[in-house]
Amino acid sequence: MGIDALDGRIIVLLAREPRIGVLEMSRRLGVARGTVQARLDRLQSNGVIRGFGPQVDPAALGYPVTAFATLQIRQGQGADVRAHLATVPEVLELHTTTGSGDMLCRLVARSNADLQRVIDRVVGFDGIVRAATAIVMENPVPLRIIPLVEQAAGDPALRE
Amino acid sequence: MGIDALDGRIIVLLAREPRIGVLEMSRRLGVARGTVQARLDRLQSNGVIRGFGPQVDPAALGYPVTAFATLQIRQGQGADVRAHLATVPEVLELHTTTGSGDMLCRLVARSNADLQRVIDRVVGFDGIVRAATAIVMENPVPLRIIPLVEQAAGDPALRE
């Protein structure tokens, strides 16, 4: 487990210029094409790189409001609540966390008013005891991975 | 703003099989290659598709522990705290939320013990008044976008 400096440079390069090809990467990194190809294959079968799916912006889809809801679940109802939340398209992400029957989910909505509808749908389920919602106002650090990759690769100098 | 059914099918197809090419997509969707190409270009300049960066799994990188920290910030220190948190690689994401000077951030760590080090580094900053951390135990719904895209495209039947 873990990645070396070359792996790190590949991931960072890919993160900065996703449309780049294997051939161009090998040119930029100064290694043979086969090497990059082999590294990429390994990173993917390792599970380090899970995929290259499109990063879709919910705001551009018409859902500019993001919120986080903390849910308190009645004992033993966890599985049912999970199944319920999975059916709500506006639930982008769901985690169970420490704390007795607590969950945290990320929601989006078309507007603040629409958020009320989403929350009603989310919490309108028997197993949910209590819900607290925090609306996101700003996102100073969007989901990122490059700094962590650089740290994991043990080579802060690959910030090219 | 908004997407139609064809846009939705393109995004869903791309999400399911990211390595697919434009040509193969046009074959699958039964439209001309130029159409797919034009739609993709538009989706990207629209900002609907932000990019195709690699989805890296922090766990495979050696950071299997995820946590969410709620931070309470001293009035007027917001900018400083944001800048501070941006320098911590283990901070994957940061939001400012409703509530007086509240922030929510996603953290990863190498272990529960390591999480303590990360939290110390995060909160070891003047502007932070109080911090509450919830450790993620399970992730029943990983970050997803397909259901929302299908809803936005107004075509639930494109679940092919």
Added chain:
DNA sequence: GTATCCACTGGACAATATGTTCAGCGATAC
């Protein structure tokens, strides 16, 4: 010290996809 393994190199090849352009066509707007 020698054999063995492994990753990387640099090259080759056929097959495929890409970027780009074009004329034609149907629906819609005015």
Added chain:
DNA sequence: GTATCGCTGAACATATTGTCCAGTGGATAC
């Protein structure tokens, strides 16, 4: 009725991919 728009289907040169291969160097085992 005419202009505009998006889509089709085709063409072309170019670039990239997947897949081989033999050779080289370093590390490891014995």
